[in-house]
Amino acid sequence: MIKHNLFISSIFSAIWLRHFSKGKEEVVFPCIPTLQFVKFPKLPLYRNVGGKNTKGISYTIAKGQKHSLRGSVLLCYDIHSYFQGSLPVLEKPLKLKRIEQYPGFLSDLEGYNSVQDYMQKTLSKKSKYRFNLYQRKLEHSFEIRYTVYFGTITKETYDFLFDTFYLLLRKRFDAKQETNNNLHPDLWNFYHELIYPMILDKRAAFFVTYDQEKPIAISLLFFSDSVAIDIMRVFDIDYASFRLGMTSIIKQLEWCLAQQFKFFDFSKGDYEYKNRWATKRYSFEYHLFYDSTSLKATFLANGISFYFTAKQYLRDLDLHIWFHKLTHRLKNTNGKKNSLTKPQFKAVSSTILGDNYTAISISSLKESHLKKTLIDFLYQNSEKLSDLQVFRSKTEANSYAIKGKKNTAIFTIPKHQ
Template structure:
């Protein structure tokens, strides 16, 4: 990857500031473009960025032999990174441990999004995408906003606050602990700088001016690499993640980016929208002429092989769920109450139901919004037509609601 954003001065210096405090960074002349820090306890070095990057590429200088008795770990190196020049240096050895699958969209042979759509998705998927996009844009006041280049500091703060809220809510829905929130101060400083350098961009899908889906990508000379994404699951039926991908592809083609890299991790949306697969590897680098370095290298390889074995068994996901549960012990939670949906005919009276606001009611019954949005997907019409009525008398202390639009009318009874 030419001009890799994750090996840029801005990225590495910002990462070192937040995650390597009071540590001296080190460079090895045989491993170009990278900075390293020593592991806190063990005798080896880790690349700046560690596992927070979305693809480290580097080059080897075969004429340099300054690794000595050290061991080095370089995280998340895509297998298209060429390190073949190590063959010219008998003392420098690189052992690659497969870690994650990677996916990218090669856009070099297309001139438009429609070209890519035609070449990548089958007829059924194309028709579904177009139909869902039309529903989405007809039902809501939709705008697409791209943050790229200079941005006002106050506007940036508001945008990143919205982004953080989406991330928190998304992982809360999944009941998975994420380090992203703890790392958010790093992203706030980093992304502001890299937006101004045009080495980052953020796309935001807004409804009535409010973000419901946001994604961060980093930019090289020829590629956009996806990094952080989150969306409001109330709009799940409208496939906003797929719509967001289509906008990324359009943007890449318009800005002469030949690759849209979806980075590590295997998900349904990636397999559907990409046309190229690759592997991320962990590179363990050691000096073959040093016994100490060889031992360190051997132990590191076995360690990362074990980590991958546990990852293949989904142990990492179980740990993330357990951490989430432990962190949320004792916190008050809004339970999803049982409910029933019934179609209704005829008129409702002001004696039985009064007009209310969905935004007001979701404070007490958050699941109402997903019900209304799913209903809108089934019978599309402008969201501005939808009215919500609340019963004046409650059953068992729980109200009922009538959702009324020009194409549908139904009753939500909460038990």
Template sequence: MSRNPFTSHLYQELWLKHFAKGKQPYAFNFIPNVKFIKHAFLPYYVNIGKNVTNGITYDLNEAATDYENKTFLVYDVPEFANTNKFPSDVGRLKGYKIRQYKGFLANFKGFNSLEDYMASVMSAKSRNKHRSTLRKFENCFSVSYKIYYKDTSKEACDEALTYFKKLIVERHKDLKIDTNIIAKWNFYHELIFPMIQKGKALLICVNVDNKPISMSLAYIEGNKMIGSVKAFNPDYYKFNIGHIELGKLIEWCFDNNIQILDFSKGEYEYKTKWTNEEYGYDCHILYDASNIKCRLTASLLALYFRLKQYLRDKNVNLLFKKLKFQFKNSAKPNLKADPEVFIKPLDTTIDLNELRQVDMEDKNLNFLNRTILDLLYRNPEPISNIKIYTKREKDLVNYLVVGNTNKFQIEFKPN
């Protein structure tokens, strides 16, 4: 078995530094490579990384017995891992497998290119739409693609991660869902560059005017890639920018002999569209069946995780994230309601020379970005052709968007 990136020395060391300061790591012969920490109050050990990984794989050493009188919890074990012997076959070591998340992967074996693979997972209509959207995107904007992998400087990586963090915040703000990624950002920031240097991770970036608008982090394990954090600028939603980025990542996989792109846990529309295999994530609870305390601890843990999955099946976790987002943002005094926007054809009698032209890079006009980009998607032309003018009429602020083919007026009424 190739070394799982989430059981590597670097990953485990940095996780301990950021999330378990002062806690002693424990290694056991019966489960090589996976290290554990003791739960603060309860009598069991939990794997280093907990649920921050994108899948733990392990083998069991049948000859070792240092699991005696102990209970262990291993988060997020993919079903396809097929550990060499599940605990029921290893002496007094027994275990529970508790279903948690659904996972998705793209298996490229037997395919020669992105187009070849797309033909197997998408209808002709979907493929044509993807190609059409890509052409629109590249015709409307100054587009470039960047892979941060191996020969990447620390300065370039740090700059990319600064943009990545902003994209994550913007995306979750748009979804109105809380995320814990930002709270863990110092961990990711310290981890990603050395992983990239070692060829164990990469960042893919889609740029417009050399500024990232879509980014993803992925880990690499042999001929397998494991997707992790993903975010994009929601203003480009109409252009399916996340799908464009994914197509470029798959092209890279074919060019670099990656046979499996594991999309990891969680169900999202882009995963079902691009993948050809599904699997499950389980949490594994391993325990010494000869010890009554271990049996009781293991059964209570199993009950707890079954309850968590029941609530997850009822979408209670999503509701909790939305409520948490609302609670956090309700305390912000400057949080404004979305403006009311009206779009109509440009009045051709207006003399543009009498109006003030505004800079499209003006951050005070960010609220216009999605409206302009949505209309540009419907009627494509290079955004460099677009000029914006402003004029005020009574309680309305009007913005005139003028290009070679796009000519319309946006009336913006603050709430």
């Protein structure tokens, strides 16, 4: 059982109701006193406050209480099976259907002295070396600083980071040609109102990686008692070579260990990095409570159970990936496809530049693909941005040269980019 579960707290519930309940009053059933519900229209069906916008809840069953459902069904989304534990025997005629949905992943942090200790004991030797290398190369090439906004943040900084978060997330998923539910205006507006007071109350934090004054990676964490919960994370895809996501995880685990959190919950979704970093796998479940003396409630509960079971079967076949790609394409019918073609660097002597190239300012570059090319050069050659010079060819269109402290290369940007 999660103590002081954020997703059933008064602040989360009040803001969620304001955005998603459409004016409906919350209802509490004495048999499940820790949860609040709102009614679906036209059906004897109630869903828990928070719905699918939580990252895992748990609850208790009150002994000796009459079920009081009276022909109704209660739908509880995203029950966290690891923290929920076993349930007491239900008193008739109350019955429960448990429907397994998304996989979840978490790291048990107890017993580890530092993030390097954790990496030593949970990652392969090769992965540990590579992840530390990414961080060293990033900090060598750029003026990197890491900032945690926890307990204090100005409204101006908050709005700036929130807007940057949106732009980076949109940029990433446009590149993947997929939709992302978090970018839906209703959900994004909900998060915008919710997160600021939660940061001030130490129930949330922004973890930001800066390149000088520019945020290049942002992660949002929520906190429930001794659990840190990974809500959203994004990085600037121009810096993809440096694997910012890995460095972000290292810094967050380091901070969580220093703050003595017992668990780092990567939450729902089966991704390679979660399998690599997590120490435990669990399941999110949907729980259906219903009045078994009611034919209508029994029929409705069975129908909902079948629907979600079938939906999970299709998700296991990865059809949701194709669905997100299709919806992105339908919403962006006039958008240009992002080319995956990468320019090839050709190492040359700096003396060949001569009068054939003219110097250009890096700060004046507007083309995202050109900025990414410069960053790739830094990664491949372990150069520093502060040492970099960029030149444009006077004779060949889309041809450029990069000169670092130790390396010089020429390259051509494909015309279709």
